[in-house]
Amino acid sequence: MKRVTWSLWSSLMGLLLLTVTQSSGLPVTNASTPQPIALEPAMLHALQARYKSLSKQLTQLMPAQPYIVVDTARNHLYIKRRDQVMLDALASTGSGTILDKPGEAKGQWIFDTPRGEFVVQSKLINPVWVKPDWAFIEEGQAIPKSQADRIEPGVLGEYALGFGKGYFIHGTLYTRLLGKNVTHGCIRLNDEDLKSVYQLAKVGTPIMIF
């Protein structure tokens, strides 16, 4: 028994020793990074000029007007202008859950808030929710044949800002869930923050979601 324990112990120590020593070995830390170079002063000046020019180009690509940033991990929506935060709002974003599409073997809805860069495409006052198929299926109801049966007023708040493919920034009746990932992909805000976003954003305002 003692021998087994000893051999196990020495194996573990050997493993740890190798783990430590290999970090200075060839394959892992062969961090062949940019090699030292000698540049003529004229070439260095040219490189400095190119660096400054590229820095300027990058600055020019940054939004000059207010833009919206959505942090889906921490459920916050910000309106920023350059580095200044004009609004920091608690939000609710996509739940990441999935729902099978009935009658389709592999079809399913994934309730994620899309990541990437978008723009405000529409600004609506007193929007009504036109319930999509998944809203009925999720509740175990039949999909209505009439479009009128899909309309549900008063659930999206006073304003909605569309950013494509049916995704909106809108209000909510469930303000206690703000700060959590509970939506089907839309971004929910409380009434006050929604009003501020509606007032500050224009059609064309960039929305960066990560």
Place this chain on the structure above:
Amino acid sequence: MLKNPASCVLLLSLLLTSIPLTWAIEPESHSDVDINNPIALQEATRVLAEEVKLAARPQTYVVIDLVDRAVLIKGRGVELHRFPIERWSAAQLSEASGTFRLKNRPPVIRRKVDPAAGAEQPPISLDDMPTEFTLLFSPSLTVAVHPSASDDLWRWLKFKVRQWWVWLKDWSLILTTGHAPPPHASIHLTVTSDHAQSLAWTVTEGMPFLLRRTSLPPS
């Protein structure tokens, strides 16, 4: 023509205020770049040139900055989120220039909504994201992310054993065949569990990554 000193002052003020703001704020994308250091400047310029191309399109991208020891999530040149790298090590970094596209995002177990069950399914959150994962890119680059020993000793040990196994396999190949495995750029990033989960949450399939290398040894 302008004999009145007050008019001169007014004209001068008007001229000064009409100068665009961008003249006053000289942009420096990498504030830590020593522009008199050719190596650092060349690398910063290379990354900046790549970033200008990425920022010109409506997308978010990630910069792994080994100089600043930080991972940056950016869009249009704007820094959206940043977290520190505690430690890093790398192999064949000279191969790692250009823009890398993520092949797949780290796996996450999504909960399925069951209408028949009636009960609401709990949503996924940051806590559901992995703290240890490997990102594979095209062109070839591997980024292994894992928590520090103080953060998660068990996962750190598992990672070290795996790292040791790869090292052993590489050396066995060299000893038995006499040939080294083909050069392959790889980076190991040690971050806190929270930051690893945050990165796993943010990245999407096809997302562009940039790597700012350093001539300093890994830390």
